[in-house]
Amino acid sequence: MTISKNDPIHTRPIELLQNLIRFDTTNPPGNEIDCVNYIHRLLTDAGVDTWIFAKDPNRPNLVARLPGQGTAPPLLLYGHVDVVTTEGQDWTHPPFGGEIHDGYIWGRGTLDMKSGAAMMLAAVLRAKASGLTPTGDVVLAILCDEEAGGVYGAMYMVDEHPDHFEGIKYALGEFGGASFYIAGTTFYPIQVVEKQICWMKGTIRGPGGHGSRPMRGGAMAKLGRVLQRLDKSRLPVHITPAARQMFEIVSSSLPLVPGFVLRQLLNPVLTDSVLNLMGEHKLNFEPLFHNTVNATIVKGGEKINVIPSTIVFEMDGRLLPGYTPDDMIAELSPILGDEVELEVILYDPGPSEPDMGLFNILADVLLEADPAGIALPMMLPAVTDARLFSRLGIQTYGFTPMKLPEDFKFFDLAHAADERLPVEVMDFGTNAVYSVLQRYVG
Ligand SMILES: [Zn+2]
Structure with missing residues (x-):
């Protein structure tokens, strides 16, 4: 099957990521508004209910909700669309060009984490288009300001709008599901706890x-x-x-x-x-x-x-x-x-012990996507918005699945020059996130 320009954007996650890269959301100052508005339009055009919350009008956060059957708690998917600076870095291709060369999408945010946000967005749009009704509501949060501490983003949402996250136990967030190799064995670490x-x-x-x-x-x-x-x-x-x-x-x-x-x-x-x-x-x-x-x-x-x-x-x-x-x-x-x-x-402070209740579903999804891979619970040495959502009792799993070549060094490229992602990863990750929505049983 070939995919044409006329097909809906959720069937073209590569292009979706390219579009997100082209918004310069370098934080500071962030200016996530155009990027969030673009995502907002895709969701409202698809008929998904949305809300916008902003502590600063140029830095909105978006919440979308896809109704489920109500037999399980809502499942949260969240991603940030701000990125770190490219100043002083020597890039082979423009960092906000979203260009494709040599099998890679190049640009700031291709790893951290516009790719993950695009996977989640595409999966939610796909669920809406195919009439999928998961056991619980699916809540998608597109956030600003993660890279500078989340004051305008997750912290603001958790402090000022916790009602939108009521009843949620589990969330998918960043830093997890990217392949990692030790002695020739493929692992997919899923972040479950942070320092x-x-x-x-x-x-x-x-x-x-x-x-x-x-x-x-x-x-x-x-x-x-x-x-x-x-x-x-x-x-x-x-x-x-x-x-x-x-x-x-x-x-x-x-x-x-x-x-x-x-x-x-x-x-x-x-x-x-x-x-x-x-x-x-x-x-x-x-x-x-x-x-x-x-x-x-x-x-x-x-x-x-x-x-x-x-x-x-x-x-x-x-x-x-x-x-x-x-x-x-x-x-x-x-x-x-x-x-x-x-x-x-x-x-x-962050939580001391993870709640592993959703882990097996995620591990099964990864095993199906890559039968050679082994899913692994991981401690992240850094912090993400997960610590903020944990204040609402929400356990985050880092889950933006990426099957990467063995010599691809994720942590050397995130935040660095020439941040890039193999193009085929976008379909791999989007399919895996969608698969979680299908299997989610609370
Ligand atoms: Zn990030």
Whole structure:
């Protein structure tokens, strides 16, 4: 069957993604309005009920609802249409062109996450067109401002319009369902839990003075020592239930030797030694077993001829699910030493344990789409809007399915230059999301 320009847009998810890419929704400032209006028009033209909510008129959020049979709770699908900046990046093809070259759709948002939003939108439009009545209502939320914390997007919706999400237990969101390869085996990690933000500030003091007089052991020197210690240290190992579940499945799905090696990650005495052997996967796995800290901002000194008596540095700390800022301080203080006054400046709590009730349906859908693949519950080291919806008791599953080539590095390309997606992925993902709507039984 060939698809022509006259066929409805939900049968052409590639073109739908190209259209979304062409709206420059770089956040800040976002300006998601034209993109959201375009989606709004597609939904209203198809006869789907919609609502628009905006904290800032240029930054609307859209909610659409497809009625179900009412025998199951509503199922939420949500995606954000803002993207991160392309400034200072060297792109082979224009980042807002949505052009197709060499089998890829190129552009900002092809991975994070206009592709996912397009899959969800196409699946909902398809359900409407084919008269599908799932057991529960399907609620589609198209959000702004995820990339800058969700203040105008998910946070605003959860705080000000929770009634539209009443009764929802499960949601499909971002970061999950993209293929990932270990020792030749294909895995589809589905995000079920996230780490938590714990941002901190360290203050270091020392004698100030005139820049013409040599200063030894001042605040600058202390900062140097502190950053060196931070660079050489890891916080203690923790085996959370989510990591255990994830690596038990991975290790039992691999051939004997790599499976045995990976399983040792779950032995806290060996975790760090095994991580050091992991090559390219070390960076992916290390944050799943540790609370982590990166120093990201240093503020000290105003004038070139004045030795500063105070230096403040900020740290991006990330806590494992179930851990608190007190745990972070207890683990970090011995590394920083008593030269640093440590303070938590922002803690953004997330849920500690996932509700796995929808997981098997999603795993079945992926297995049907790719019989060689193994679905896997995953902890995301970063955060998404999932933490905000969790405040309403909603469990999010990262589910924007993508069958990607083995050498395709999703996390190297998201937010980076030349972000791109193999064209055939759009049909793969849209079909999988639609399949969930067909199978959803609450
Ligand atoms: Zn995203």
